[in-house]
Amino acid sequence: MEIGLVSSRRRRNSGRKLCFCGLEANITQAWTDKNPGRRFYGCPRYKELNGCKFFSWFDEEDVRDEIREETRVIEQLKETIAELRSNLENTIVRKFEEFFV
Structure with missing residues (x-):
């Protein structure tokens, strides 16, 4: 070490x-x-x-490019998470309505 x-x-x-x-x-x-x-x-x-x-x-310039790429990937992942969260909430509401309506 x-x-x-x-x-x-x-x-x-x-x-x-x-x-x-x-x-x-x-x-x-x-x-x-x-x-x-x-x-x-x-x-x-x-x-x-x-x-x-x-x-x-x-x-080096490539470090900056790597940070930009990582930032882009993070933004895409945030969008995916938001979409999945919305789908899950919609599914829960639909199941709740099916069960209680």
Whole structure:
């Protein structure tokens, strides 16, 4: 287990980027409609007047595409669940009416 942690740290540190200020860039996650869950590097002082506005994508484009596909599948499953729930409710009402009417 410890070997995995060490190699994971090495991979993370080997990909570190410096902003134009010379500081280690922060990794932030975007939650916009266009880039849901996509991570990017940014200057740690971007909100300050002396920040350099450095920006670079952290993850690959295919990760974003994978998130979009998963979101699409989730929406389809939600629709299926709603349809099944409606069918079940209709069946229950029909059986109730048959039994008591």
